[in-house]
Amino acid sequence: MGRIIGGVLAIAVLLLAGIWAYRLGAPHLTQAEAQSKALDEAEYLSGPRGTVVVSAKYYPEASKLVNRDGLPIDIQLSGCPSWFPVPYALCPPISVWAVRVHIPGQTDSTYLIDGTTGAAQVLIPGQSPR
Secondary structure (H helix, E strand, O other): HHHHHHHHHHHHHHHHHHHHHHHHOOOOOOOOHHOOOOOOOHHHOOOOOOOOOEEEEEEEEEHHEEEOOOEEOOOOOOOOOOOOOOOOOOOOOOOEEEEEEEEEOOOOEEEEEEOOOOOEEEOOOOOOOO
């Protein structure tokens, strides 16, 4: 029984080390790639209507994002894949691009673009990072 538990723990540690190596060594998206992803996402959600990027800012650690009032932005971003359930603190930090997009006739939207995978997440109004 002890060998099985030890084996499972060893596999988990190796998997976690692999995730850290991937996250830290993977190429990161450029500003142009992040802006393109945000525009694609905005146009997918609201249709192509003259959508333009207003600003883009890189954050090396998504967990450090704060809104305009200095309060932490409550987002669930983990450097570990969803199929590997481990405590958030054990996962590597992820970098994000915060891309503010203007859609004519609507309020500006801010998209968080994962700096490694390019996955997009739109923030609710008022949560935009400063």
